[in-house]
Amino acid sequence: xxxxxxxxLRADAEGGCLCGAVRYRVSAGDIAESGYCHxxxxxxxxxAPVVAWFxxxxxxxxxxxxxxxxxxxxxxxxxxxxxxxxxxxFFREDDPAATLSVNTATLDDPAGVPPAFHIYxxxxxxxxxxxxxxxxxxxxxS
Ligand SMILES: [Zn+2]
Ligand SMILES: [Zn+2]
Numbered sequence: 001x002x003x004x005x006x007x008x009l010r011a012d013a014e015g016g017c018l019c020g021a022v023r024y025r026v027s028a029g030d031i032a033e034s035g036y037c038h039x040x041x042x043x044x045x046x047x048a049p050v051v052a053w054f055x056x057x058x059x060x061x062x063x064x065x066x067x068x069x070x071x072x073x074x075x076x077x078x079x080x081x082x083x084x085x086x087x088x089x090f091f092r093e094d095d096p097a098a099t100l101s102v103n104t105a106t107l108d109d110p111a112g113v114p115p116a117f118h119i120y121x122x123x124x125x126x127x128x129x130x131x132x133x134x135x136x137x138x139x140x141x142s
Contacts, residue, residue: 007031007054015070015107016065017087018139024066026107031056032099034113035141036130041073045081045088046103049128053112054089055099061090064102117141 008030033055042051043067068080068089080090091101104110117126121136 007116009112011016013112014064015089015102017082017085017106018085019066019082019085019091021066021084022063022082022087023088024028024061024069025064025103026056026102027060027062029056029060031113034104034115035117035119035142036115036134037059037075037119038122038124040077040123042088042120043123043125045071045073045079049125050130052104052110052115053101054104058092058096058098059103061100068132107142 009026009028011025011028013028014023015026032055033053037051037053038049043049066082069083070078070080072078076095077091077093078089080092081088087106088103089106090103104113104115107113115134115136117135118130119137119140122138
């Protein structure tokens with residue numbers, strides 16, 4: 001995966017689920033990737049037409065309250081969510097060298113982490129469109 005060194009967190013960023021049972025902190029630094037995912041699995045899990053996410057090394061994300069439950073939709077990763085309110089929070093690959101994907105809208109201040117591309121655009125819902133000129137990848141980027 002190519003890097004996007006132009007996107008970074010200038011300070012630690014806090015986030016959490018809708019009910020507050022799960023809280024986390026992302027330490028400041030560069031963000032490896034930030035994009036929109038239109039895949040059917042993200043659509044189903046979030047109940048929304050698209051999920052905005054960003055990726056950082058897993059050691060940069062610290063659980064500060066509670067811990068999410070895990071749903072495995074594939075044999076290579078877990079999808080972590082609050083078992084009380086259902087908020088979809090993290091996509092964690094089994095490969096310990098892989099980045100951890102955080103769902104951007106669960107940040108307390110998501111505005112500072114803009115998406116830079118679309119993936120799984122082939123699954124975009126026909127009535128959903130964003131007004132941007134970002135790269136649109138039919139599936140993944142690699
Ligand atoms: Zn919750
Ligand atoms: Zn997805």
